[in-house]
Amino acid sequence: xxxxxARPDMVAVWSPETKFKIWYExxxxxxxxxxxxxxxxxxxxxxxxxxxxxxxxxxxxxxxxAVTKHDVIAFLTxxxxxxxxxEARFVHQGMTSSDVLDTCLNVQLVRAADILMxxxxxxxAALKTRAIEHKDTLRVGRSHGIHAEPTTMGLxxxxxxxxxxxxxxxxxxxxxxxxxxxxSGAVGTFANIDPAVxxxxxxxxxxxxxxxxxxxxxxxxxxxxxxxxxxxxxSIENVAIEIRxxxxxxxxxxxxxxxxGQKGSSAMPHKKNPVLTENLTGLAxxxxxxxxxxxxNVALWHERDISHSSxxxxxxxxxxxxxxxALNRLAGVVEKMLIFPENMLDNMNKFPxxxxxQRVLLSLTQAGVSRExxxxxxxxxxxxVWEERVDFQEQLLADADVVAALGVDGINEKFNMDYHTKHVxxxxxRVFKD
Numbered sequence: 539x540x541x542x543x544a545r546p547d548m549v550a551v552w553s554p555e556t557k558f559k560i561w562y563e564x565x566x567x568x569x570x571x572x573x574x575x576x577x578x579x580x581x582x583x584x585x586x587x588x589x590x591x592x593x594x595x596x597x598x599x600x601x602x603x604a605v606t607k608h609d610v611i612a613f614l615t616x617x618x619x620x621x622x623x624x625e626a627r628f629v630h631q632g633m634t635s636s637d638v639l640d641t642c643l644n645v646q647l648v649r650a651a652d653i654l655m656x657x658x659x660x661x662x663a664a665l666k667t668r669a670i671e672h673k674d675t676l677r678v679g680r681s682h683g684i685h686a687e688p689t690t691m692g693l694x695x696x697x698x699x700x701x702x703x704x705x706x707x708x709x710x711x712x713x714x715x716x717x718x719x720x721x722s723g724a725v726g727t728f729a730n731i732d733p734a735v736x737x738x739x740x741x742x743x744x745x746x747x748x749x750x751x752x753x754x755x756x757x758x759x760x761x762x763x764x765x766x767x768x769x770x771x772x773s774i775e776n777v778a779i780e781i782r783x784x785x786x787x788x789x790x791x792x793x794x795x796x797x798x799g800q801k802g803s804s805a806m807p808h809k810k811n812p813v814l815t816e817n818l819t820g821l822a823x824x825x826x827x828x829x830x831x832x833x834x835n836v837a838l839w840h841e842r843d844i845s846h847s848s849x850x851x852x853x854x855x856x857x858x859x860x861x862x863x864a865l866n867r868l869a870g871v872v873e874k875m876l877i878f879p880e881n882m883l884d885n886m887n888k889f890p891x892x893x894x895x896q897r898v899l900l901s902l903t904q905a906g907v908s909r910e911x912x913x914x915x916x917x918x919x920x921x922x923v924w925e926e927r928v929d930f931q932e933q934l935l936a937d938a939d940v941v942a943a944l945g946v947d948g949i950n951e952k953f954n955m956d957y958h959t960k961h962v963x964x965x966x967x968r969v970f971k972d
Contacts, residue, residue, distance in 0.1 A: 543821060548862040551649045552855035558594040560642040561613055564739055565629050566590075568721055571738035572731075578628035585625035592620050610635040632731030634724045636842065640755040641719035643850060645743055647763060650858035651713035657865030658706045658770075662699060664872040666970065669695035673962060676955060677791055677882035678893060687893050688886065688958040691791075691877060696969045698777045703969075705770045712766040715759050719745035725841040726751040753842035757835045760850070764832035767857050771825035774864050778815035778822070781871065785812040791882045795874035814871050821864040828853035891930030892923045897952045898934065898944075905943045915939050 550556055566586045573583035594616060603612035610630075618626040630638075673692030678685045721736035722728050728736075733747070740747045748755050784792035794814050796802075802809030831853055835846035886893060895916050902912035919933040919940070934940045934949050941949065 543863045544859045545862055545866065548650060548653050548859045549855075551646050551653070552859065554596045554599075555594065557642060557646070558596070558599065558613060560645050560743075561610070561638050562589060562592075562594070562617065563743065564638050564641055564721075565614075565617070565633075567739045567742045568631070568633065568735050569629060571735040572628065572631055574738075575732055575734060577732070578631055582625055582628045585621055586617075586629060588625075589617060589620040608635075610638055632723050632735075633721060634753060636754045637721045637723065639847075640751075641721065641739070641743070641745070643854065644716050644718060644745060644755065644759075646854065647716045647760075647858070648713055648744065650854075650862075651709060651716070651763075653862055654767075654770075654858065654865065655706065655709060655713075657862055657869065658702060658709065661865055661869040661872065662702050662706065664869045665695050665699040665702060668872055668875065668877075669693075669699055669966070669970075672877060672879075673966060674959060675877070675879050675882065676886065676959070677879075678886040685886070685889065685893055687896060688955060690959060690962060691879070691882065693962060693965060694780065695872075696966060698773075698780075700969045701773050701776065705766075705773055708766045708769060712763045716763045717745050718748040718755060718759065719743060720748040720751040720755050722748070722751050725753050752838075752840075754838065754846070757832075757838065757846055760846075761832045761836050764829050764853065764857060767861050768826045768829040771822040771861060771864065774861075774868050775819050775822035777868060777872075778818040781815045781875065782812045782819075785810075785815075789881075789885065791878055791885065793876045793878075794871055795876060814867060818864055818868055818871075821860050821867075825857050825861050825864070828857040889923050889927065889930070891953055892920055894930065894953050895920050897957065898940070898949070901948065901952060902940070902943050905948075907943050915943075 566583075566589075569578060569583040569586045572578045573580040594613075598619075599609075599612050599616045602615050603609050606612050606615070614626075614630055617629060621629075669692045671692070672695065673690060675691040676688055677691050677694070679687050679689035719736065719740040720726065721731060721739050722733070723731045736747045739745075781792060781794065783789060785794065793810065794812050796810050801807075802811045802813075831849045835849055838846060899909075899912050899916045902915060903909050907915070915937065919930060919937055922928055922933055923930045931949065931953050935946060944952075
């Protein structure tokens with residue numbers, strides 16, 4: 539996580555100040571529940587709330603931890619400095635460090651998911667706007683990087699919208715999966731703390747009690763969360779790669795907005811490079827590299843070890859901060875993206891009429907020609923278009939076998955572009971459902 543690829547709201551989720559504030563709330567709410575159960579005096583629980591508006595001193599906590607070599611103990615010591623040693627003596631009653639650490643981590647991941655959801659919504663809105671704008675803007679479809687059949691620019695944007703909409707559903711599920719807390723004590727047996735404390739703390743923090751924990755919340759939940767972030771990152775790259783392809787000089791069907799004063803190259807003043815979408819491809823790699831460590835964190839020794847801890851201190855902020863930045867960068871690219879319809883038609887006509895080959899093939903089979911013979915008849919004319927850049931329609935009209943099967947009018951009718959766009963409205967209704 540570096541400032542260049544970070545936005546303030548997501549960075550704040552992972553700041554030490556935010557972490558310690560969540561730790562404090564966990565401890566304070568636990569004291570309330572303990573007092574209600576009669577385990578600790580009410581006045582001690584009330585005293586903990588004296589620190590409600592305190593800005594915890596990160597440097598002081600670090601100073602204490604340098605001696606204790608334990609971050610939670612360092613925090614509790616600092617809390618007692620604000621609340622008073624006598625008043626704070628029941629804080630953390632019956633709890634273990636993971637109760638605080640794991641519950642806090644999940645609160646942070648939930649908050650991060652909410653911010654990511656906002657980014658996804660912005661991107662979805664941008665994709666939908668551009669899809670509707672270019673619903674009927676013809677461009678050639680490509681498979682294997684080679685001209686295939688006509689499609690529309692609107693369908694390209696709609697395809698990406700549908701993919702991101704699936705990602706929104708996945709993120710909602712991942713948020714639900716991760717929104718659990720555990721205040722169950724050492725090895726998760728509640729031997730020294732009542733389950734009612736866990737229920738109260740979770741309710742106050744917007745979490746669900748973990749059905750069964752050990753000394754930690756099960757890491758399959760976190761693996762699923764980071765896997766979803768990896769899928770979203772891959773979808774971002776999917777869109778970015780298409781835009782990068784469109785901006786290639788030989789294609790130039792779309793391009794990133796190039797602002798006044800922007801420079802594309804230190805050496806070549808003519809350059810307009812797709813730097814934002816290339817950057818997104820790189821950021822996607824950073825997010826995906828957090829997925830495997832999250833998967834490997836699932837397997838811990840017995841009731842717990844801390845092999846997962848150092849990993850999560852890194853991948854939690856790194857993945858969410860990077861993905862938040864990437865979502866909003868991509869949304870900005872799509873919102874301001876330049877589209878060149880004339881170039882799309884020019885590209886489609888580089889090999890005149892060739893994109894209609896399948897329609898001619900099917901018409902020949904419907905006219906009684908065997909598929910093998912029909913394929914041969916179409917291909918021999920199509921190859922001339924590839925090699926000589928002649929017009930495919932004219933080649934067919936000069937082929938006696940094709941004319942005999944389809945007739946002149948039948949051949950000419952096969953080059954109507956509307957044939958390929960007749961179901962665009964149906965696809966749009968399926969994607970946008972309105």
